Amino acid sequence: MPNVLAAYDALVAAGELRPDAAQAGGARRLDALATTLEHPPQTGLFARLTGRRAEAPRGVYLWGDVGRGKSMLMDLFFEHLDIPMKRRVHFSEFMIEVHGRIAVERRKEVGDPILPVAAALAEEARLLAFDEMMVTNSPDAMILSRLFTAMIGAGVTIVATSNRAPSDLYRNGLNREHFLPFIALIEQRLDVLSLRGPVDYRRDRLGSQDTWLVPNGAEATANLSAVFFRLTDHEVTEPIPSEDLPVQGRTLRVPKTLKGVAVFSFKKLCGEAKGAADYLAIARRYHTVILVGIPKLGPDNRNEAARFVQLIDALYEHKVKLLAAADAQPDQLYPIGDGRFEFERTVSRLEEMRSDEYLCAGHGTDAAVPVAT
Numbered sequence: 405m406p407n408v409l410a411a412y413d414a415l416v417a418a419g420e421l422r423p424d425a426a427q428a429g430g431a432r433r434l435d436a437l438a439t440t441l442e443h444p445p446q447t448g449l450f451a452r453l454t455g456r457r458a459e460a461p462r463g464v465y466l467w468g469d470v471g472r473g474k475s476m477l478m479d480l481f482f483e484h485l486d487i488p489m490k491r492r493v494h495f496s497e498f499m500i501e502v503h504g505r506i507a508v509e510r511r512k513e514v515g516d517p518i519l520p521v522a523a524a525l526a527e528e529a530r531l532l533a534f535d536e537m538m539v540t541n542s543p544d545a546m547i548l549s550r551l552f553t554a555m556i557g558a559g560v561t562i563v564a565t566s567n568r569a570p571s572d573l574y575r576n577g578l579n580r581e582h583f584l585p586f587i588a589l590i591e592q593r594l595d596v597l598s599l600r601g602p603v604d605y606r607r608d609r610l611g612s613q614d615t616w617l618v619p620n621g622a623e624a625t626a627n628l629s630a631v632f633f634r635l636t637d638h639e640v641t642e643p644i645p646s647e648d649l650p651v652q653g654r655t656l657r658v659p660k661t662l663k664g665v666a667v668f669s670f671k672k673l674c675g676e677a678k679g680a681a682d683y684l685a686i687a688r689r690y691h692t693v694i695l696v697g698i699p700k701l702g703p704d705n706r707n708e709a710a711r712f713v714q715l716i717d718a719l720y721e722h723k724v725k726l727l728a729a730a731d732a733q734p735d736q737l738y739p740i741g742d743g744r745f746e747f748e749r750t751v752s753r754l755e756e757m758r759s760d761e762y763l764c765a766g767h768g769t770d771a772a773v774p775v776a777t
Contacts, residue, residue, distance in 0.1 A: 408435035408484045412477070426599045427473045430466055433595060434481040434563070437461060441487055441531060441561060460530075463562035465537075465590055467569050468599030469766050474565035475535055475663060477599075481563065482533055492533040495564070496688050499544050500650045502551065518547055522554030534564040536664070538768050539574040539583070540688065549585040556593055567766040570596060615758050617729045620697055624729035628667075628694050631727055635692060636662040651685045658686075664767075666690040670697040674711040683715045687722035691767035698730035703741040713750050720753045723765045 412431035415421045440461040466474045482492050493501075502521060509517030525532070532555070539545050556562065566573070570590040574583045590596065613631055617624040638644065644662060648655040656678075660667035666686065673695065686693065701709040719726055730737060734754035738747040756762055 408438050408480050411480050411484060421473070421476075424473065424599075426468075426597070427477065430464075430473075430477050430597050430599060431480065433464055433597060434477060437464060437561070437563070438481060438485045441485060460556050460559045460561045460593075463556075463564070463594040465562075465564050465566065465570060465594040465596045466599055467566045467596070469567065472599040474599055478533060478535060478563065478565055479663075485531065487530060489529050490531040490533070491529040492535065494689060495534040495537045496685075497650065498532075498534060502547070503543065506547070516550075518550045519554055522551050523558060526555055526558035526560050529560060531561045531563065534562070536691075536767070537564040537566040537573070538568070538688070539577070540768075542578045545574050545577055545580070545583040545586075548583065549589055552586065552589055556589075562594060564594070567768055569598070613727075615725070615727045615763070616734065616754070617727075618733055619731050620699075620729045625696060628696060628727055628729060632660075632662075632665060632667065632694060635665050638662055649685055649689060652681050656682050656685060661690065664689075664691040665694065666692070667694045667696070670695060670699065670708075670712070674708045674715060678711055680714050680718065683711075683718035686715075687718040687724050690724060692725040692727065693719060694727045696729045698728055698737070700731050700736075701738040701747070703743060706743055709738060709743060709747065713747065716750050716753055716757075720757060723762070723767055725763060726754075726757050 409431045412421075412428065416423055416428075421427070444461070466477060468474060478492070482490065502525075505521045505524065506517045509520050514520075539548065552562065568575075570587045573587060574580055577583060617627055632638070632644075644660040644667075647658040647661045647666075649658055650656075657672075658666050658668070659672070666689070698712070699705070699708075701712065716726075718724075732739070734751045737751070737754075738744050
């Protein structure tokens with residue numbers, strides 16, 4: 405039998421989580437869903453003869469402010485769910501994959517390309533678990549209702565986390581009226597649970613941690629390493645996984661990442677030929693970025709400085725938490741020379757990104773960003 409609820413109760417008993425009625429309710433619902441998925445009801449004779457999959461169990465949509473335990477509950481559910489055909493994926497990564505599959509189907513010119521994509525996904529997984537569902541562009545919004553209707557109809561159960569209630573997804577987005585059926589689908593086919601407990605665990609784990617450490621060096625690196633392990637609950641002795649992030653048909657190597665926290669060096673992120681698309685992909689994918697090795701900037705490394713400005717703009721607009729090691733405080737990072745005046749906005753943003761108000765904000769933008777199709 406699944407033990408999602410038992411695992412949650414053990415964390416509370418051990419003092420790793422504080423008692424939270426909303427979290428406990430989410431754990432109970434996910435535990436019940438795991439039981440249903442592991443022991444589905446017997447299908448009727450017609451379904452067995454035709455090979456049709458049983459109707460998908462009702463899914464779950466967990467939403468709430470950052471740090472309220474959504475991903476933690478998803479982790480417990482996915483870890484303790486004992487079925488072979490399950491998949492957990494970040495929502496933005498999944499949608500990039502879906503658009504790639506649709507492009508392949510379109511080349512076949514055999515009708516609506518979304519239906520065969522949905523059918524193929526249903527053959528691969530009985531459960532799709534999405535972390536950080538956030539819809540920010542028109543191409544995604546236009547296909548989601550048909551895609552998810554077809555997947556659920558084919559027997560796929562959906563579990564998702566989000567910082568937003570379903571009705572707030574793709575708010576102010578281009579042609580949002582075409583997206584409204586997807587909101588209705590979520591509300592009809594998933595149990596919508598709000599996690600609005602008083603504790604921001606992610607902010608709580610940062611404590612009084614200074615997010616901008618000076619200077620670069622072994623002490624700052626050790627400090628940020630400790631923060632990484634606190635934020636991710638990763639064992640110090642275990643290797644940290646890497647990830648290849650898709651960006652416009654190519655991949656961006658993320659050297660260390662876990663549970664929405666990514667670690668980069670300034671040299672790799674701003675010292676090489678990267679652009680706004682790379683930084684936007686990072687900002688959408690990760691709620692926290694740890695950046696080490698930031699040097700003093702000026703006219704002699706103006707290209708690196710320009711990329712750094714683009715990076716900070718993307719992180720700031722998506723409310724990404726930034727923890728950094730640098731050779732100077734933000735107001736002394738670009739001290740003299742051409743470009744100093746233009747850098748002032750970045751200094752202002754870096755200072756704001758250290759504030760409690762910013763650190764308590766949820767990951768993501770408040771308004772959807774229209775993208776041309």
